[in-house]
Amino acid sequence: MTESATDVVTPNLDSCVRIGSIVSSNSHLDYVVEILKGRDCDRPPELHEREFGQPVFIKKVVDGTEHAVMGVIYDTKLVDPDQGRTGPRLAQDDQAQFTPGYIEERTTLAGVALLGTAVITDNRSIADPTHRMPRWTLEVDDTVYHCPDEVALSFHTVDEQLQLAYLDRLVDIAGDLGSEVIVALIDRLRRMLPEDDPSQRTLDVVEQNIEWQARERRGVV
Amino acid sequence: MSGHSSAVGTVAGPGDDPNEFVFITPAEKSLKTGEFITYTVTVDGENRSVFARVTNRELIRGLPEGFLADPQVAPETVATTLGVPTDDTELYRLTATVIGYYNTDMTTFANPRQLPEPGTPLSIAPDRQLETVLPNLGCDTDSADVTDLDGIAHIGWLLNRSPEATNIHIPIEEFASTHLAILASTGSGKSYTASVLIEEMMGPGARASLLVFDPHGEYDTLAEMQGHETFKGEDGYEPGVVYYDPERLRVRISELEIGDVMAVLDNPSNRMQDRLSTAWRSMQRQESRTWGINELINEMEGIYGEDDASVGALEWRLRRSIERNDLFHPEDNVPLNDIVDPGQCTVLQMDTLDRRNQQLITTVLLRRMYRERLDAVRGRDSEIEHPIFALFEEGHRFAPASGDAPSLGIMRTITSEGRKFGFGLGIISQRPSKIDQDVLSQCGTQISMQIQNPNDQDAIKKSIEAAGEDVLRELPGLTPGQAVVSGDAMNTPALIQVRGRRTQHGAGSLPVIEKWRDAYEQQQREPTHSEAADFGGGESTGVQSLD
Ligand SMILES: Nc1ncnc2c1ncn2[C@@H]1O[C@H](COP(=O)(O)OP(=O)(O)O)[C@@H](O)[C@H]1O
Numbered sequence A: 001m002t003e004s005a006t007d008v009v010t011p012n013l014d015s016c017v018r019i020g021s022i023v024s025s026n027s028h029l030d031y032v033v034e035i036l037k038g039r040d041c042d043r044p045p046e047l048h049e050r051e052f053g054q055p056v057f058i059k060k061v062v063d064g065t066e067h068a069v070m071g072v073i074y075d076t077k078l079v080d081p082d083q084g085r086t087g088p089r090l091a092q093d094d095q096a097q098f099t100p101g102y103i104e105e106r107t108t109l110a111g112v113a114l115l116g117t118a119v120i121t122d123n124r125s126i127a128d129p130t131h132r133m134p135r136w137t138l139e140v141d142d143t144v145y146h147c148p149d150e151v152a153l154s155f156h157t158v159d160e161q162l163q164l165a166y167l168d169r170l171v172d173i174a175g176d177l178g179s180e181v182i183v184a185l186i187d188r189l190r191r192m193l194p195e196d197d198p199s200q201r202t203l204d205v206v207e208q209n210i211e212w213q214a215r216e217r218r219g220v221v
Numbered sequence B: 001m002s003g004h005s006s007a008v009g010t011v012a013g014p015g016d017d018p019n020e021f022v023f024i025t026p027a028e029k030s031l032k033t034g035e036f037i038t039y040t041v042t043v044d045g046e047n048r049s050v051f052a053r054v055t056n057r058e059l060i061r062g063l064p065e066g067f068l069a070d071p072q073v074a075p076e077t078v079a080t081t082l083g084v085p086t087d088d089t090e091l092y093r094l095t096a097t098v099i100g101y102y103n104t105d106m107t108t109f110a111n112p113r114q115l116p117e118p119g120t121p122l123s124i125a126p127d128r129q130l131e132t133v134l135p136n137l138g139c140d141t142d143s144a145d146v147t148d149l150d151g152i153a154h155i156g157w158l159l160n161r162s163p164e165a166t167n168i169h170i171p172i173e174e175f176a177s178t179h180l181a182i183l184a185s186t187g188s189g190k191s192y193t194a195s196v197l198i199e200e201m202m203g204p205g206a207r208a209s210l211l212v213f214d215p216h217g218e219y220d221t222l223a224e225m226q227g228h229e230t231f232k233g234e235d236g237y238e239p240g241v242v243y244y245d246p247e248r249l250r251v252r253i254s255e256l257e258i259g260d261v262m263a264v265l266d267n268p269s270n271r272m273q274d275r276l277s278t279a280w281r282s283m284q285r286q287e288s289r290t291w292g293i294n295e296l297i298n299e300m301e302g303i304y305g306e307d308d309a310s311v312g313a314l315e316w317r318l319r320r321s322i323e324r325n326d327l328f329h330p331e332d333n334v335p336l337n338d339i340v341d342p343g344q345c346t347v348l349q350m351d352t353l354d355r356r357n358q359q360l361i362t363t364v365l366l367r368r369m370y371r372e373r374l375d376a377v378r379g380r381d382s383e384i385e386h387p388i389f390a391l392f393e394e395g396h397r398f399a400p401a402s403g404d405a406p407s408l409g410i411m412r413t414i415t416s417e418g419r420k421f422g423f424g425l426g427i428i429s430q431r432p433s434k435i436d437q438d439v440l441s442q443c444g445t446q447i448s449m450q451i452q453n454p455n456d457q458d459a460i461k462k463s464i465e466a467a468g469e470d471v472l473r474e475l476p477g478l479t480p481g482q483a484v485v486s487g488d489a490m491n492t493p494a495l496i497q498v499r500g501r502r503t504q505h506g507a508g509s510l511p512v513i514e515k516w517r518d519a520y521e522q523q524q525r526e527p528t529h530s531e532a533a534d535f536g537g538g539e540s541t542g543v544q545s546l547d
């Protein structure tokens, strides 16, 4: 990637890295995504592209209009189906075992919380972001894409003002890690904004509030 | 229930005190503490508007304080960032104290002895109603056009409302007969407020007979009332303003009481006091009222012999303290009919007199006037056939809480008995704690303005039982011209803005900078600096006429 903070090239949504696909959900806003491995595609996501706090999106056509349903990775989980089996393993590492209905190999799962939606424009970027709860359900096997920082910033700019209006919902879904995922998102936004942008200070205040609430919840203060 | 459309809040329940209730308002119905609200209750089968005063206001729902962490970031910006709506978020919990409903028979507030039910809608009390019921005007309805009434003084309007929205008229008769106290720190507007009241009392509606004891020369501009259209009556009435400068202020020696004389003498011995008392009494029994120190000394020498050492010492003291003091005179006196007349305001300018002389002239004048009022009321011949009102600047000087002042006795007498004889006093002071408690507590109407000193605040609290804590709490925060009016002239205390004067305000601090600059300029224009000082007058060459 060649972009820098100052000369922003709006990335094409169609050339975004695929992170994985949906395997299940815990609720309307809380999905489980299986991360792609090298075997499944040409260009599996790199570790930093599917890290904690990474914004993601899923494409959905609703009523003839293509939308991006925005989300964030708020948790991850490693699954090893062999765990707990006794005795030496006979199968080769790369030899798939047939266990229908189950994840049968070592996999990384990511929890994705939905944040809002936006319209995908003809020039393959986003417009009209909203942080209201998305009403549409995603499907198993829907592809989850890595959301570039520029798109994330544009999703967070509502009516020309920085917004994280999904915050309380995100805290509900992400639970104990709620404040950390928000801080990670804020860090990302801060890096995207010019140093002297007035929103920097607003983000500071928001971050302070979130961290303080988390400390209170955990009984630190 | 009526009044929903104008409702500003809803009763939540009882408060801590038996007369208190708590209610809730949204942010946009901004109610200040001190505001008057009403609700309707049924008393004896009749719907009554009960009035209550807002005493406290706290935010119960609003943006978290964490949003205020950075002074450069508006809390609304943080709220918008988090998608928190910023309109209509705030809710306030207010406390109000029930004043009562206006009882038209008793023409004052009566306590309904029941708090409003939770859910009762509250409205802002209408201006006209407050104008009728807050002051003690004796109206037989709870909403009248009070400007039609006679003998009222428009002192200002409720501070919590827009200027002139709720005008407060106090009954002149009430404060002029049961005495008035105006208490505040220097510069808070005491003299200004007193002048406003003087203007009201001198108007064609009241035509008062006023005396102002002015130790600072602050009332010079009252003369503007003469010839001023607003003070003229349809029958040709015009107020008179008479200034009595120190040269005309005289005390006839025979008017002095022995206590007064003792107060001006230098440290007389017991024996001297004895001899003087005896001689003074015998002089006072004489036919003549125009004797001087010579006659007094003759009398003493007659009794004790010419060589008596104490008489000699007394002679020296009497000549020094009385004879050589221009204030005292064997014959001259301030003629009472010069200084008291209906429709006349007399300003006794005492600014060049020392404190003792101020006290003495005051003592003697008050005593003489009180005697005349007594005679008038008892049907005897009197020089003062009508009620009078005397206003004192530096009231603590004439009725001090500690130390001696010859005037204290007569001040106490008038404040406790004066209402029977049509003699009212107005005490103005910046040190309420230094005023004699008996005198202060007898002042039925109080106008209290900004005051910081805790002792003085306490003194006000002690003398104003009627004004609750909540009103007195306002005192330190008031700015010049804002006042709490309480006592006999009001049915309940109110926080007001005193109206502007019709005449100019003469008091106030000296414009120092201006004076310096003028003086400097003056000096620069003098041809040479070595010339003898020329303070203007006939011979000055053109310097003044250049202006
Ligand atoms: N009601 C008022 N309206 C306008 N100005 C006022 C009012 N009361 C006081 N002031 C201002 O405050 C100043 C001080 O008032 P003053 O009566 O001389 O104070 P005090 O007698 O208490 O020392 C006045 O010169 C005037 O400018």
Ligand SMILES: [Mg+2]
Pocket: B187, B190, B191, B192, B218, B507, B508
């Ligand atoms: Mg003054």
